[in-house]
Amino acid sequence: MKNKLFKLILLLIIFVLVIFAVYYFIDRTNLIVKEKTVNLYFATTDAMYLETEERTIKGRNLYKEAVNALITGPTDSDLAKTIPEGVKVLNISKKNDTIRVDFSEEIVKNHWGGSAGERLTVYSIVHTLAQFKGVKQVKFLIEGEEVETLVGHMDLSVPLAPNQEIVK
Amino acid sequence: MNLKKYTVIFLLLILILGSQAVLSADMPKIYINGENKTAQLDPVKSNGAILVRSKALAQSIGAKLKWLGSINTLSITKNGKTVKMMVESPYIQINSRTIRTESPMVIKDNYTYIPFTNIMDVFGFLIEHERISNSYYLFKPESHLKEIVWGPNRQSLILKMDNIAPYRLRLTDDPKKLIVEIEKAALESNFRDKVSDKNYYLKSRRIENQATLQIVLTSKYPLPINSDEVISEENGNLLIQFMPQIASINWKQDNTLEIKTNGDINKPEVSFLEEPRRMVLDIPGVLLSEFEKNLAENKWIKDVRVSQFQFEPTILRVVLDLKEKKYLNIVNQDDSEKIVLKPAQRARVFDLAYKDHQIMFKTDAPIEPDLFTLQNPSRLVVNLFNTYREDNMADEIKVKENIVKKVRVGRFDSQIVRIVADLSEMTAYEHEQEQYSKNIYIHRISFANKFDDIELLDQNMYTNININVSGKVNYEVKKFSYPHRLVVDISGKEITPDEVKLPKPVGIIKEMRMGRFELDDETVTRVVFELSKYFNHNVVSENPDNKINIALAKSEIQSENNLIVLDAGHGGFDPGAVGSNLQEKEVNLKIVERLESILKSHGFKVMLTRKDDTFISLNKRVKIANNNGARIFISVHNNSSSKNTSNGTETFIAPNKTGDSLLLAENIQKQLIDRLELVDRGVKKEHLYVVKYTEMPAVLVEVAFLSNPREEKLLQVDGFLTEAAVAISQGIFDYFEKFKD
Numbered sequence: 001m002k003n004k005l006f007k008l009i010l011l012l013i014i015f016v017l018v019i020f021a022v023y024y025f026i027d028r029t030n031l032i033v034k035e036k037t038v039n040l041y042f043a044t045t046d047a048m049y050l051e052t053e054e055r056t057i058k059g060r061n062l063y064k065e066a067v068n069a070l071i072t073g074p075t076d077s078d079l080a081k082t083i084p085e086g087v088k089v090l091n092i093s094k095k096n097d098t099i100r101v102d103f104s105e106e107i108v109k110n111h112w113g114g115s116a117g118e119r120l121t122v123y124s125i126v127h128t129l130a131q132f133k134g135v136k137q138v139k140f141l142i143e144g145e146e147v148e149t150l151v152g153h154m155d156l157s158v159p160l161a162p163n164q165e166i167v168k
Numbered sequence: 169m170n171l172k173k174y175t176v177i178f179l180l181l182i183l184i185l186g187s188q189a190v191l192s193a194d195m196p197k198i199y200i201n202g203e204n205k206t207a208q209l210d211p212v213k214s215n216g217a218i219l220v221r222s223k224a225l226a227q228s229i230g231a232k233l234k235w236l237g238s239i240n241t242l243s244i245t246k247n248g249k250t251v252k253m254m255v256e257s258p259y260i261q262i263n264s265r266t267i268r269t270e271s272p273m274v275i276k277d278n279y280t281y282i283p284f285t286n287i288m289d290v291f292g293f294l295i296e297h298e299r300i301s302n303s304y305y306l307f308k309p310e311s312h313l314k315e316i317v318w319g320p321n322r323q324s325l326i327l328k329m330d331n332i333a334p335y336r337l338r339l340t341d342d343p344k345k346l347i348v349e350i351e352k353a354a355l356e357s358n359f360r361d362k363v364s365d366k367n368y369y370l371k372s373r374r375i376e377n378q379a380t381l382q383i384v385l386t387s388k389y390p391l392p393i394n395s396d397e398v399i400s401e402e403n404g405n406l407l408i409q410f411m412p413q414i415a416s417i418n419w420k421q422d423n424t425l426e427i428k429t430n431g432d433i434n435k436p437e438v439s440f441l442e443e444p445r446r447m448v449l450d451i452p453g454v455l456l457s458e459f460e461k462n463l464a465e466n467k468w469i470k471d472v473r474v475s476q477f478q479f480e481p482t483i484l485r486v487v488l489d490l491k492e493k494k495y496l497n498i499v500n501q502d503d504s505e506k507i508v509l510k511p512a513q514r515a516r517v518f519d520l521a522y523k524d525h526q527i528m529f530k531t532d533a534p535i536e537p538d539l540f541t542l543q544n545p546s547r548l549v550v551n552l553f554n555t556y557r558e559d560n561m562a563d564e565i566k567v568k569e570n571i572v573k574k575v576r577v578g579r580f581d582s583q584i585v586r587i588v589a590d591l592s593e594m595t596a597y598e599h600e601q602e603q604y605s606k607n608i609y610i611h612r613i614s615f616a617n618k619f620d621d622i623e624l625l626d627q628n629m630y631t632n633i634n635i636n637v638s639g640k641v642n643y644e645v646k647k648f649s650y651p652h653r654l655v656v657d658i659s660g661k662e663i664t665p666d667e668v669k670l671p672k673p674v675g676i677i678k679e680m681r682m683g684r685f686e687l688d689d690e691t692v693t694r695v696v697f698e699l700s701k702y703f704n705h706n707v708v709s710e711n712p713d714n715k716i717n718i719a720l721a722k723s724e725i726q727s728e729n730n731l732i733v734l735d736a737g738h739g740g741f742d743p744g745a746v747g748s749n750l751q752e753k754e755v756n757l758k759i760v761e762r763l764e765s766i767l768k769s770h771g772f773k774v775m776l777t778r779k780d781d782t783f784i785s786l787n788k789r790v791k792i793a794n795n796n797g798a799r800i801f802i803s804v805h806n807n808s809s810s811k812n813t814s815n816g817t818e819t820f821i822a823p824n825k826t827g828d829s830l831l832l833a834e835n836i837q838k839q840l841i842d843r844l845e846l847v848d849r850g851v852k853k854e855h856l857y858v859v860k861y862t863e864m865p866a867v868l869v870e871v872a873f874l875s876n877p878r879e880e881k882l883l884q885v886d887g888f889l890t891e892a893a894v895a896i897s898q899g900i901f902d903y904f905e906k907f908k909d
Contacts (some may be wrong), residue, residue: 152744
């Protein structure tokens, strides 16, 4: 009898472990819908700093949802959006401590230009993604390609880490 | 109850869950009008196509669905269009047409599944497939092309749209073809092609999976456009502007030849040639096309031949084969769409003279002389077509000048009078014709290269010498000692020393004098500067040049590197920020050009990463500075943001270069704020490409905001741009001063 009970408990433990493993696997492939309240970083109207606005995002890939929420723009009228119209996130994934995000060409084509504009665009994305666990820096790609720069000022040939001086 | 059994069950569980994960990741997502309908449509793969639930599909596009069970047929109706399909049948009926499909309708779990791409196409939806996320976006086109027509005079093509959607014009290697692509657009159901005819053929198609309408125009002759920039919007339509084309050549009843085009044209270049006798007209900016030719029998022209002489720049060549001893002249008239030629009377040439360093003669009618120089010996030849010499006109004039030795006149043949000027050296020349009265036209031929003036400029670190000449000259700068003298030898000048006013000596220049002498069979004009002291000098100008520029150092400066590389941001297809009136790339270059001349006049060597409107990569800009060992690097930009209230001036340095770069940036920012009086956004450290990878102290200046209406207006004022350049240069000078300390 004891043998049977012991076997049952063992099976239960294995069962639980297997379920956990399966969920972990599924989560990796972004099939589970998750929800999180995050800080979205938008620009101040003098184009000097980034300020945050809280929002709850929901979806299978929270990195993508966070960036999509940034693309939608702020609700606060004292803040300005940092990503131009029509931009789509083509791909976003985490490798070690770096998030690689691939944007559609609208992020260049529809951009207003200027160092001020470009810094705010780039850092709003970096800071928003850096708040996720284990994310230290962000590498930008455009239409699947590595790029020198976004609109001619920032060095995007390497991943970028958050810049505390630009946050108010 | 055994372990094995349970293990198997659990493994199966994992397999099922796992495979579900894999499978569903492979299934496409379908968005209709922006809404994700994947769940309702339940896409299923079949024979390479995707099938979806018919009821859900019909519902999402607002169509009526009818299932005729007795004949296993489904019918979907919307807006008078009916699509009928039979289970397992490869044929789909659309109204009265039938098309074939590789993936017929199937029944699965009591639902009918139909191929969605054909169906959506029929009901006027555009389909865009995003490969990376395997998503299909279906939506109604944002704009429709109603018709394509010719503009007035066939000078343009008008694409009539109900809405403007993103468009682009593409030229190909084939000059007879052009392609227009309009995104998210479709042809209107009653689209009219009013362009295709015996010379032109229009074809339109949808680019698969990209929701883009493509219109291809093919023509019998090369198309009358020369760049991708000729497409624009006008009155809600797309307009493609053509170059003028030749329309007709007619010999008219009043004995004139009329060459007509369908647009405004410029004056052609005219030349006359013999053997065979012909008049060649090269008309710029006109394209060849089918044209009407009506040459009635006449006494002047045998035939007219037309060809496209070249592209880029575009030139149409019209050759008139002239009859024996006949000439035509272009008549001045008001219609800029045609050229009119009239038989010319022979003109009389008289009163040849040499006065005020110019060859002068008169004619009794306007003529187009042909001038060219020949060598061995050096001479200028002037051919006057369709003229005759007055009997008492001089044969020869001896000239006692530097450039012109002798002027001779002769008759080249019975129709051409030729004037030859024997020159002591090859030189540039200019011909002018002025109408003095009804029958008198005065011609003047002058020779280039004379002194304009000599300027001396005394500054902090240098005394500058500027010798301005009217044309490029070869020169040599020599330094002699005991006493210290700087000597500039200019070869081959048409000038006498007492014609130039010498300026008052300043700085370390004590005295000045000029002289002329022969050196190795060459005439040299020597300008001598006697100096009170000498350290070193720098020849800033190029050789040859028409502005000789020398900087004399006033104190002990190590013959150090004083190369400054200036970088005008953006350029070419990258305009930078775009305001309502300005493009950043132009403003940047304007400031850089002003900055260049200020720095040069202070004795610095300056190199520009770009001198004109061309694109160069950030990497290349950095290479130019690094490979040339620049002393400092300044990149000039103007700013922009998404809000038009942002304003002010800021200067950037790289985060890892805070020594010299910071000193340079602080000095430049201070001068800009003091002089331009905009908001001080400060000196900032940032990972900007060009200041990061340059190996010398480097700054990037953002002068003002193009997105701010007030600052954009300022950037349109020359004085403001000059002040910005002055400020940056003063910041640089202050930096060098402090650096010396």
